[in-house]
Structure formats: C-alpha cells, structure tokens
Amino acid sequence: xxxxxxxxxxLVIVVxxxxxxxxxxxxxxxGAVVLVLxxxxxxxxxxxxxxxxxxxxxxxxxxxxxxYNAAFFSSPKDMRELIRPIVVMAVGVTxxxxxxxxxxxxxxMPSVGWPAAIALGAAIAPTDAVAASAILKxxxxxxxxxxxxxxxxxxxxxxxxxxFGLAVTAMAHPLTPQEGLVELVRxxxxxxxxxxxxxxxxxxxxxxxxxxxxxxxxxxxxxxxAYIPAEMLGFSGVLAAVVSxxxxxxxxxxxxxxxxxxxxxxxxxxxxxxxxxxxFVVLGLRLDSVAxxxxxxxxxxxxxxxxxxxxxxxxxxxMGLMLLVAPLHRIPPxxxxxxxxxxxxxxxxxxxxxxxxxxxxxLSLPTMVGGEPFTDRGALIFVAGAxxxxxxxxxxxxxxxxxRKLGMAQEGxxxxxxxxxxxxxxxxxxxxxxxxxxxxxxxxxxxxxxRSVYTRRIAHVRGLLDAGDGRxxxxxxxxxxxxxxxxxxxxxxxxxxxxxxxxxxxxxxEVSRDLDIRDSGTGPYxx
Numbered sequence: 001x002x003x004x005x006x007x008x009x010x011l012v013i014v015v016x017x018x019x020x021x022x023x024x025x026x027x028x029x030x031g032a033v034v035l036v037l038x039x040x041x042x043x044x045x046x047x048x049x050x051x052x053x054x055x056x057x058x059x060x061x062x063x064x065x066x067x068y069n070a071a072f073f074s075s076p077k078d079m080r081e082l083i084r085p086i087v088v089m090a091v092g093v094t095x096x097x098x099x100x101x102x103x104x105x106x107x108x109m110p111s112v113g114w115p116a117a118i119a120l121g122a123a124i125a126p127t128d129a130v131a132a133s134a135i136l137k138x139x140x141x142x143x144x145x146x147x148x149x150x151x152x153x154x155x156x157x158x159x160x161x162x163x164f165g166l167a168v169t170a171m172a173h174p175l176t177p178q179e180g181l182v183e184l185v186r187x188x189x190x191x192x193x194x195x196x197x198x199x200x201x202x203x204x205x206x207x208x209x210x211x212x213x214x215x216x217x218x219x220x221x222x223x224x225x226a227y228i229p230a231e232m233l234g235f236s237g238v239l240a241a242v243v244s245x246x247x248x249x250x251x252x253x254x255x256x257x258x259x260x261x262x263x264x265x266x267x268x269x270x271x272x273x274x275x276x277x278x279x280f281v282v283l284g285l286r287l288d289s290v291a292x293x294x295x296x297x298x299x300x301x302x303x304x305x306x307x308x309x310x311x312x313x314x315x316x317x318x319m320g321l322m323l324l325v326a327p328l329h330r331i332p333p334x335x336x337x338x339x340x341x342x343x344x345x346x347x348x349x350x351x352x353x354x355x356x357x358x359x360x361x362x363l364s365l366p367t368m369v370g371g372e373p374f375t376d377r378g379a380l381i382f383v384a385g386a387x388x389x390x391x392x393x394x395x396x397x398x399x400x401x402x403x404r405k406l407g408m409a410q411e412g413x414x415x416x417x418x419x420x421x422x423x424x425x426x427x428x429x430x431x432x433x434x435x436x437x438x439x440x441x442x443x444x445x446x447x448x449x450x451r452s453v454y455t456r457r458i459a460h461v462r463g464l465l466d467a468g469d470g471r472x473x474x475x476x477x478x479x480x481x482x483x484x485x486x487x488x489x490x491x492x493x494x495x496x497x498x499x500x501x502x503x504x505x506x507x508x509x510e511v512s513r514d515l516d517i518r519d520s521g522t523g524p525y526x527x
Contacts, residue, residue: 009051013285016042017277032280032392036385039284049289053282055364060228062275062360063161067238068223069272070130070154071245079151086148089348090155093321097314098125098163104313105383108306109298112376115174119167120380123362124314124387126160128355129153130276131396136351139400141408145344149351154242157357161238162187164361172370191236195243198226202248212263219264222248276356283359283385290378298379306379307386314387315352315395322349343406350402353391358384416465423461426454491515 016038023038024031042048079086102121106114129149136146165187166180175183202222209215226244227237298306322345362384365377430451437447494515498508 005047006051009048012042012048013039013278013281014274016281017274020281021277030393030396031277032389035277035280036284036287036389039281040287041284042281043285043288048285051285053286053363055366058279058282058360058364059231060224062279063357063364064223064227064237064241065268065271065275066357066360067157067241068226068245069268070150070157071242072249072268074150074154074246074249079147079154082144082147082151086151086155089148089152089322091159093152093318094125094156094159095163096321097317098122098160100317101125101310101313104310105306105380108309109376109379111297112380113171115167115170116374116376116380119164119171119365120362120384122160122164122167123365123380124310124354124358124384125163126156126354126357127153127318127352128357129351131353131355131392132351132399135396135399136347136403139403141347141403142344145347145351145408148344148348154246158191158236158238158242161361162236165236168366171366171374187234187236188239190233191230191239192243194230194233194235195226195240196247198222198240199244199247202244216264216267220267279356279359279363282363283381283388286363286381287385290381297375303379303382307383308390310383311387311390311394314354314391318352319346319349322346343408346406347399347403347408350395350399353395354388355392359388419461419465423458423465426458426461429454430458487515 017035020035020038021031024034027034043051098118098121100121101124102114102117105112105120106117109117112120127149129152132149133146136149162184166175166183169175169183170180202218202225206215206218209218222244223241226240230240231237323342362381365380366374367377368374433442433447433450433454436442437444442450491512494503494508494511497503498505503511
C-alpha cells in the first residue's frame, strides 16, 4: 500500500471510530464490540485487506501516550498511602496471572512454545483501570477501591511490558536465568533513570517558555521523547513514560498557565480516546487475517476453545488471587492488605477488565522470529482479542449490579465531594476578600460585590448538600438548563456585536476562547 493509501486508511479508521461511538451510544452496548465489528466490516473490503499494520507502529505510536496519560493523571498522594497493597497487586498478582495464563496457553497449544505463551500471558495480564473506573465512579464506590485499581494499573503495565520484552527476546535467543536477571535489571534501571532525566529536562524547559503553542508542543511530544529513545537504548520505554508522567503530572499547575492546562487536558482526552478506539478498529481489521493465518495451524473450533478457556482463566485467576491474599496478611509485604474488606477484594477482582494496552501489546507481537515467519502470531492475537472483549463485555456490564448487590454503591458520593470542595474554596475566597479590604487593595463597594457572589454560591452549595439525592439531581439538572440558556445569551450578544462591527475578528475570537474556558461546563453538580 502506498503512502497515500495509508493516509486514506487512517482516515477511514477514524471515521469508523466516530461512527462506532455514535452507534454504541444509540444502541447502549459496549463501544469496543461495535468498533471491532465495524473494523471487521471495513476490513472485508478488498482495498483494506492490503493494509499492513507494523508491530512497531503499535509500540511507538499507540503505547507512549496511553501509558503517559495514565501516569500523568494518577494520584501519588493516594497511592503512597496504599503502596504495599498496590505493589502486591501490580507486581505479584500481575506476574502470577501472566505465568498462570502462559501455562493455560501452553497446555492448550503446546506448539507455540513457552516464550510465546509467556509473551501472550504478559499481554493479557495487566488490567485496564480506565474502563473499571468509569463504571465505579458512575455508580459510586469507596475511594480506596479506585485508588487501588488505578495504582495497580499504572504499575502493572510496566511489569507486563518488561516481562513481554524478555519473552520476545527469549523467542529468538534463549536466555538463561542469570542472563534474564541481568537483562531485567538493566532494562528497569535504565528506564527509570532515563524517565527521570526526561522529566527534569521537560520541567526545566516548560518554566522558561511563555508561548502557549510551544508549551502545548512540549506536552504532546513528551511521552514519545520518554518512550522511543529509551527503547532504542534497550531500556524500558514504559517505565520511562511512567516516571516522567508521574513527575510532571504532580507539577502541572506550577509549570503551565491555566489556559494551556485546559487546552492540554482537552487534547489529551481526545487523543487517548481516539487511540484506544482505533486499536479496537484495527483488531477488527486484522481479525479475519489473523484467524485465517491461525487456521493454517489450528482448527477454528480449537482456536475458539482456547480463547474461551483463556478468558475464563484470566477471570478466575484474578478473582482467586485477590481472595487468596486474606490469609497472607501476616507475611510481609502482604501486611498492608490486612484491613481490606472482603467485599473490596471481590469488587477489585471483578474489575479486572483488559483494555487498550493489552490489545496494543498483543498487536505488537513480532511477525518474524529468528529470521523466520512467526506463524503462531495470528492465533495469539486472536486469543488476546477474545480476552479483551470478553472481560470488557462480561465483567463491565455486570460490575454495577455486583456493586449494588454487595452494598458498595454510593450514589452521589462524588457529587458531595465536589460540593464540599466548592464550599471550602468559596469560604477561602471570602477570607481573602476581607484581607484585601484590610490591606486597602480593594474598596468597600468592590468587596461587598465580591462577597455577594461567593455568599450566594455557598448558599447554593449548601442547598444541594442538604437536599436528598433525588431533589439534588433535579436541582442540578435545572441549574444546568438555566446556565446553558444564560451562556447562549452571552454568546448571542457577542456574535451580534461582531456582525454589527462593534468588535473586530481578533477580539471576537479572544472573547470566544475566554467564554469556552469559563463556560466549558456547569461543573459536576450543575453550579
């Protein structure tokens, strides 16, 4: 396929992503299923059948922003308080799950060999906290559960990809245990060190830039600068991206002005959502070809059986390991899990959906091993795709029901947290207004005007906090509707001034951007 062909194919995939998300919303079904089916339909066309997606493209284009984004928006403060259970889950549970799944795959398909089986186990071992967190936040669940899942997901990607890299190396060049240990230390230490260097360099450069466009450029290229050179040096690009993401994420407010932060978050959420969705479309595009390639070595019935058995094993292994930690709480480093509620372990175990990262790792399996075609690649990708879809659909759709059955659902809890935060900020604003008045930096009339704004806001927040969930939701929806009408009136007045020549185009654009930032939403609670 020509360069122009790849550009057109990329546009087709993006259109499929947009259409798939729309259809998923209308049909109220998981978006991943619709995207894979659309990819399968698009891939059936003769022209798209010539599309070849290199494993290196998956590794170098898709993984860096996905990994970096998860690290950037993580909460180191919350994770520090639960570091022992997070490490046990991210390292111990992930490694045991990977090796257990490798054993299942090798038992059912011994011809693939142990290195390839371990590579597949590493690909489908890490969980995707994004899918689980979206459900848990919507239904309402204790913050501890969310922190454990998000902390585990952040670290287990690095653990899984490091194991995957060693397994892929062993596929071509068998490693002794000593060689494997030395390689592991070099890869991990190099990735951590390089990631720290990138984080410090980016932090230094950001503080010396005043142009918002340059700052956004730095934001966009940072994950690739962290990941790609680390991989070229033979280090862990994932760990480099994680280290730089965590460091820069905790210092974002001091490094970037508000407007750049708002634009950067919008760009990142859009980019990550697009890349995750594109991976499912790509899976659909390649599903027919990988199934065809796999059928050359495995009967279709056998392949489906392996996929179903591996999916079941992935669910059972995680649930078993999460429930097993209870009797081990007296043995370091498991002591941090002593206080865990059994219901929490059940929810965390059932929240082990696999997502875009597992898909990206599986699609990055090499096409050639030791100078020979890797004939089992299609079968392994087929199995990985089945595990990802099976857990997203099976566990994702039943997780809200499980939360309610266990009494873990806390409807409206997050809204109340937002309200309490807004209340405290408003009280702080009132205090600062009094200080400015005493210092003579504002006059009494201005101070009274500002006080009335925050006093009304506190009264509004208190009203929502005191109302029951049902009444609060009605008031939130009503507040959003009123706010939308007021915002539209402001925009109409601005457009009228521009059309009548009262302001020029540059002023119109600048004020419009300011409105976008100020009125980008009515808040999580409609205030």
